[in-house]
Amino acid sequence: MRAGIGLRSQHHEAILSTASLPAWLEAHTENYFHAGGPAVRALERARSRYPLSLHGVGLGLGSADPIDRRHLECVRDAVRRFEPGLVSEHACWGHVDGEHFNDLLPLPYTEEAVEHLAARVREVQDFLGRQILIENLSAYVTFASSQLSEGEFLAAVVERSGCGLLLDVNNAYVNASNLGLDLDAFFGALPRHAIREIHLAGHARRRVGSRELLIDDHGSAVCDGVWALYEDVLRRFGAVPTLIEWDNDVPPLATLLAEATRADQRLERCSAAAA
Amino acid sequence: MQRPRDSAADLKALQAAFGRTVRSVTADDADLQLLAGSDEVTRFGEQIDVYRNNAWQFFLTALERTYPVTQRRVGADFFRQLARDYRVQHPSQRGDLHWIGAAFPAWLASRMAGTGYEWLADLARLEWACEASVAAARHDPVGLESLRRFDADVLPHLVLMLQPSLQLVASPYPIWSVWQSNQHEEAPSPVDLDTGAEHCVVACVAERVAVYRLDEPDHRLLRHLCAGMSLAAASENAATDAATLGRLLGWAFGEGLVVQVVRATPA
Structure with missing residues (x-):
């Protein structure tokens, strides 16, 4: 098992000519909603060489308002077109009263939210x-109405919907720092x-009001603390397909591939230990 | 697991309160109480700023990517102010960032009416046409030789199927010249806005956006061809002569804008 990387527009050409191949690619579903364009053409070409997963950022599954059917139809069309091995979304909401915030907004960890999100996941x-x-x-606030822990919340959604989990280790690390999540x-x-994929990414430190927060900006290398946490996750869950995400200040492809190699080394050690 | 405390209405109410807090500069006390409870209001009020900032930056960045020339012409600060005002009336309606700028040209036309800067709205229309063109499907073009398989007496009744990426924009202002002069890093050469109307065609050919300037009769004729009229009907409705038709056909086939030639269906 080897690590993949997120496909970004800066690497559309390089990914087809690199000698050091990543094991697989992940693309943001919303970037491939349209019939044409260089991004669509690039993914069509990359798809012929690499296994692919599609990762959605705009559906807002947990929104109390109805799912945007146009958006969902675009997701379905992209899935049919590119035939990804994995399709993922977020445990979040994103729109209310007709306005989309185009962000991954946190849900309260309540029984009602579990039921709502699980129903939406089943619908999708x-x-x-x-x-x-x-x-x-990754979250920056917690709600007074939350009754469950984040882990309990996700486990209940999995149980009631039959979905899988994409475990973002950096998000867990960020939440531990910002919100005191008990890892x-x-x-x-x-x-x-249920854990079928892992994400690794970088984060930034930023002062927000009176506190310094870790901001999940996907704009730097994976930090040592997240690598250590990843090793712990592999010991707990075994080797799981792992992806390096880097969305802002995107570096040369070689830098991403070097990050993937670091994940590969840990995956190999995990597999060897299990053998 | 505890007994459910919330009703479905509570989730909606919480998200509405969160939305109002993210949308506004300052948070409403009642909303913060609902979201954070009395103990955590101060911290929540500070940290929700991350989401407030994200929502604004995603919106602004999407608009900047769609309208780089408009932004360059008005300057980054004024464009940011325009984006703030536009967002109040046209908040994002889709989970796909592509659509954030869809209503911007019409909104800008209203905003700029009577200011002497009406041309900016037409420039924005041209940039939105570029955005739409990039997203459109591509088909393999056919050449001028595709006309040869038809008898001469059929030619007036032929209909051209054009690239889906083809967009027409006309303005009483020289928007093509403004757009063209802002395609390079160096300072744009000045454009005399009194030079009059320009008629533009946008299309994606070989994955690159091409913005053409046509003479007004050619543009008028192309508009009728885009509407699905036969060559003869388009010429008649556009009141153009055979030379104009010949010139336009040569250009359209040469640029790879024609994807199929079919015989008009009898009415």
Whole structure:
């Protein structure tokens, strides 16, 4: 098992000519909603060489307002067109009263939100005719109404919808720092069988009001703390397909591939230990 | 697991309160109480600023990417102010950032009416045409030789199927010249806005956006051809002569803008 990288427009040409091949690619679903354009053409060419996953950022599954059917139809069309091995979304909401915030907004960890998100996940899975993965968020606030831990919340959604999990290790690290997430309890609550993909990314430090927060900006290399946490995650859950995400201040392709190699080394050690 | 405390209405109410807080510069106390509870209002009020900033930056960046020439002409600061005002009336309606700028040209036309800067709205229309063109499907073009398979008496009744990426924009201002002069890093050469109307065609050929300037009769004729009229009907409706038709056909086939030639369906 080897790590993949997120496909970004800066690498559309290089990814087809690099000698050091990543194991697989992940693309943001919304970038491929349209019939034409250089991004669509580039992904068509890359798809012929690499396994692919599609990762949605705009559906806002947990929004109390109805799912945007136009958006969902575009997701379905992209899935049919590119035939990805994995399709993922986020455990978030994104629009209310007709306005989209184009961001991954946090849900309260309530029984009602579990039921709502699980129903939405089932609706999407029925529409697409396949399982999707949902990703744990990085968050900067918690709600007074939350009754469950984040791990309990995700586990309940998995149980009631049959979805898989995309475990973002950086998001968990960020939440531990910003919100005091108990990482041991978080990972302990997650159903091992459901974890089908892992994300690794960089974050920034920024002063917000009176506090310094970690901001999940995907704009730098994976930090040592997240690498250490990733090793812990591999010990807990075994080797899981892992992706390097880097969306801002995107470096040369070689830098991304070097990050993927670091993940490969840990995956190999994990597999060897399990053998 | 505890007994559910919230109703479906509570999730909607929480998201509406969150939305109002992200949208506004200052948070409403009642909304913060609902979201954070009394103990965490101050911290929540500070940290929700991350989402407020994200929503604004995503919106602004999407608009800047769609309208780089308009932004360059008005300057980054004024463009940011325009974006703030536009967002109040046209908040994002889709999860796909592509659509954020869809209503900007019409909004800008209203905003600039009577200011002497009405041309900016037409420039924005041209940039939105570029955005739409990039997103459109591509088809393999056919050459002028595709006309040869038809008998001469059929030619007036032929209909051209054009690239879906083809967009027409006309303005009483020289918007093509303004757009063209702002395609390079160096300072744009000045454009005399009194030089009059320009008629533009936008299309994506070989994955590059091409923006053409046509003479008004050619543009008028192309508009009728785009509407699905036969060569004869388009010429008649556009009141153009055979030379104009011949010139336009040569250009359209030469640029790869024609994807199929079919015989008009009898009415």
